[in-house]
Amino acid sequence: MDADVAPRLPGSPAREFSYARRDFQRVREMIYAHAGISLNDSKTEMVYSRLARRLRMTGHREFGTYLDMLADDAHPEWEHFVNALTTNLTEFFREAHHYPVLAQHARASSSRPYRVWSAACSTGEEPYSLAMTLCEAFQTDEPPVDILATDLDTQVLDKGAAGIYEMDRVDGLDSTRLKRFFLRGTGTRAGQVRVRANIRKLVRFQQLNFHSAEWGVSGQFDAVFCRNVLIYFDKPTQHRVLRRLSAFLSADGLFFAGHSESLLHAADVFTPIGKTVYRPAAANRGRLHG
Ligand SMILES: C[S@@+](CC[C@H](N)C(=O)[O-])C[C@H]1O[C@@H](n2cnc3c(N)ncnc32)[C@H](O)[C@@H]1O
Missing domain, CATH: 1.10.155.10 (Chemotaxis receptor methyltransferase CheR, N-terminal domain)
Structure with missing residues (x-):
């Protein structure tokens, strides 16, 4: 094999484009x-x-x-x-154990609107799951919440804002949630579902690159979901992102990480309080955005 050519997987066909x-x-x-x-x-x-x-x-x-x-x-x-x-794998109510924790925190919090940030939201399943959880928590389809959904990838943001999904994406949801939160497509939209307008209204989609100097986000959040994106970064980048995110979290706010993301190296930023759920570390509370 030519050492200068990127190796191909065994048995894969000849390449269409030259790739060194x-x-x-x-x-x-x-x-x-x-x-x-x-x-x-x-x-x-x-x-x-x-x-x-x-x-x-x-x-x-x-x-x-x-x-x-x-x-x-x-x-x-x-x-x-x-x-x-970018790799955009996601699903509705992924890592389901986080959602009851959020619901309980929202009910106990006096913050109105209750503000949540889905950082690295992909195609919208995560922020919409947050919106649905908060409707259930507040027992209304117009809960006092504000959900920011950001991602680097503009294509997934467009898909998220449209809120239209193939039917098999909601296979795992129970019929109560399906009826309450989705419309079933007909005609050319048969086989698809759309998140209902009142749920879509609760979520603001915005592009944000964690690596940019400017994030274009303001205010404090009661909860930040930053799941399954840190794995794509090296440790110094992870630490920098976590520090910046923590500055947007209120002192009693919650930070939710992905199942395979250890925040052990960021003990100065976050303290674990449950399974991949964290609070800002005492020494880190009250920092300004930066
Ligand atoms: C695997 S998805 C995770 C989606 C969702 N949080 C979940 O857990 O199901 C990772 C997302 O991170 C986004 N991402 C990757 N690098 C990023 C960066 N530098 N800034 C913001 N988002 C980024 C990708 O575009 C992708 O949509």
Whole structure:
């Protein structure tokens, strides 16, 4: 095998586009500098298949020339490049043990509106699950809540704002929730569901890159969900993001992490109080955004 060519998985067909090891390394450096996302060697094939679609769309024959185009930071292809490299796996009521904890906290809190931030919200299933939980907690379809949903990827934000999903995405939900919170599609929308308008109204979608100097977010939150995104960052980046997020959390606020994300290295920022649920560490309370 040519040592300069990114290795292919055994048995995989010949590549449509020329893709050298150096191309993978360039992608790795670019996405790390832009979004803090760390890609290790095991992602070589994933990068090829995700970006091959972009080469096809933009009429490039080689990764090298496609990547040269991105030397211009303001090139519109950057948005597609970034969107192609994010991993957006999510589901309604994922890691379900978090939602009763949130409901109890919201009921006990005197903060109105009760503010929640779904940071790295992907296609919207997480912030909508938060909205549904809070409707149930406050026993009304118009609860006194404000939910901010942010993500780096503009395509998933559009999908989230539309609130339209294939029927199989709601397979695991009980019929009470389905009836209360979703509309069933008919005609050309058969096989799909849409989150009801009153639930969509509770969620604001906004683009935010954790790696940017400016986040464009203000105020304090009663709960922050930042789940299954830290795993894409190295430890120094994780720590920086956690510190910045913690400054948006009220002193008695809750921070929810993903199941495989240990915050042990951030004990100066968050103190565990349950299964992947945290409070701001005492020493860290009252910090200003920064
Ligand atoms: C696997 S999804 C997690 C979705 C949801 N939180 C959950 O747990 O089901 C990870 C999300 O993180 C987003 N992401 C990756 N890097 C980011 C960054 N630098 N800033 C903001 N969001 C980012 C991706 O676009 C993706 O939608």
